[in-house]
Amino acid sequence: MKQKSIILTGGGTAGHVSLNQAIIPELLAQNYDVHYIGSKDGIEKELIGETFPEIPYHEIASGKLRRYFSLKNFSDPFRVMAGVGQAFSIIRKVKPTIIFSKGGFVSVPVVMAAKMANVPVVVHESDVTPGLANKIALPFASHVFTVFKETMQHLPSDKTTCTGSIIRQQLFEGDKERALRLCGFVPTKKVLLVMGGSLGSVVLNDALRENLNQLLPMFNIVHLCGKGNIDESLQNIEGYCQFEYVTEELSDLLFLSDLVVSRAGSNSIFEFLALRKPMLLIPLSAAKSRGDQILNANLFKKQGFAHVLEEEMLTKTTFMKSIEALIKDEEEIIDRMLDAEQPKTPKEMVTLITQYEK
Structure with missing residues (x-):
């Protein structure tokens, strides 16, 4: 049977990488060909490279999404579009059955390219209210998982599930x-x-x-x-x-x-x-x-x-x-x-994610 491929993305802070770090061992155990798309200089490159040097890491351009005035707001959209093209090329080469996005600025070009390539995208939101990157990703996503029940009121009910927290083993x-x-x-x-x-x-x-x-x-x-x-x-x-x-x-x-x-x-x-x-x-x-x-x-x-x-x-x-x-x-x-609710295991999270693969 042909080995399935999956692309993970997310970065900018360690919080946008840690869940990916948690599920990678389980994906490898299930014989997935795992790839990671991140930025050239982001912390995700260091974290994934140190922990999983065997996983191909693909660099793309990305622009920061700012809520304040900056001259870079005029140039960064072009970086995002360049990142979309780069991500699309990677997706066409890897041929993943699904893409999992943990958010952060670098994820935006990836989820947009996934839509163009007709590859399902699952997004994860760990804060009470969705971040800007995940808000942009929402129309391109097949499903969104949240940590907090309160987050669901900000997202479409027909494609949102609260999983609770997921903790790496x-x-x-x-x-x-x-x-x-x-x-x-x-x-x-x-x-x-x-x-x-x-x-x-x-x-x-x-x-x-x-x-x-x-x-x-x-x-x-x-x-x-x-x-x-x-x-x-x-x-x-x-x-x-x-x-x-x-x-x-x-x-x-x-x-x-x-x-x-x-x-x-x-x-x-x-x-x-x-x-x-x-x-x-x-x-x-x-x-x-x-x-x-x-x-x-x-x-x-x-x-x-x-x-x-x-x-x-x-x-x-x-x-x-x-x-x-x-x-x-x-x-x-x-x-x-x-007395708190027990966190999901990485194996349970992988099962939730892969149910949406093509």
């Missing part, structure tokens, strides 16, 4: 001892993990570092600070370990951690929930985003899985008070997490 295979060795920690204190997303967060970094003297007597601290954000003056402080970004080590660090401070990207917060990690969420402000993280965070707060500190209210003092409040509620939050 590797996340549950973390090793505390390996993480202790990596960080050089002595296991006598609880561990606080602070992360600002794949690109880092200056405001989170500053709030944490301003409170190190108060936090270190209570915690060993793992700090994922973003590329270029290592503070060399703090490198040799006992109990404080900085990383720009981690990939394979993340599951170990999560297993080691007791509490998490993070932005509120959907993929990350569902991973914390799956591992029963009480979290303080500091969502990206509406001034810096479309407000999706604020909605994500507030839904988790409503369900009792997280505390939320708005970025506009973030100071040295409010950060410390929020950590103290999280410590106080830690056990109650874990109890509520134990």
Whole structure:
């Protein structure tokens, strides 16, 4: 029997890649010929290349979709159209039975080209409200899967299904001892993990570092600070370990951690929930985003899985008070997490996706 092919796309941030990373092993186990379409310089190239070097990675041009004025708004449509042509050529060569899009700017040319090539497209939306790229992709999609039930009110009911979260199996295979060795920690204190997303967060970094003297007597601290954000003056402080970004080590660090401070990207917060990690969420402000993280965070707060500190209210003092409040509620939050709906497995997600293949 001829081997089936599938093309995955999505990029711009780690959140637009992590689900693809989760389902690739299952697709390979089912003998699919897996290809990935991404941008030349996006984080998706690094993440897919490091984890799955055997998978063909195809680069295309893409333009950023901006909600504000920029001269690049006049040139980027031409980049998108160039990307459509490149994606169409790749699709004609690979001949996939289906294309799965996780969103992000690079996915737009791919889903448009898929429609031209008459290849079904399944789209995944992980935030409460659809992102701009997925809104553009919607007319070209055969079906849309969502993480939040609340998202369905923004999408056509006849081609939308809520799956809940999908968590990669590797996340549950973390090793505390390996993480202790990596960080050089002595296991006598609880561990606080602070992360600002794949690109880092200056405001989170500053709030944490301003409170190190108060936090270190209570915690060993793992700090994922973003590329270029290592503070060399703090490198040799006992109990404080900085990383720009981690990939394979993340599951170990999560297993080691007791509490998490993070932005509120959907993929990350569902991973914390799956591992029963009480979290303080500091969502990206509406001034810096479309407000999706604020909605994500507030839904988790409503369900009792997280505390939320708005970025506009973030100071040295409010950060410390929020950590103290999280410590106080830690056990109650874990109890509520134990009753949460279990995430889908990658195998279940692959079955949902491939039912739409041609």
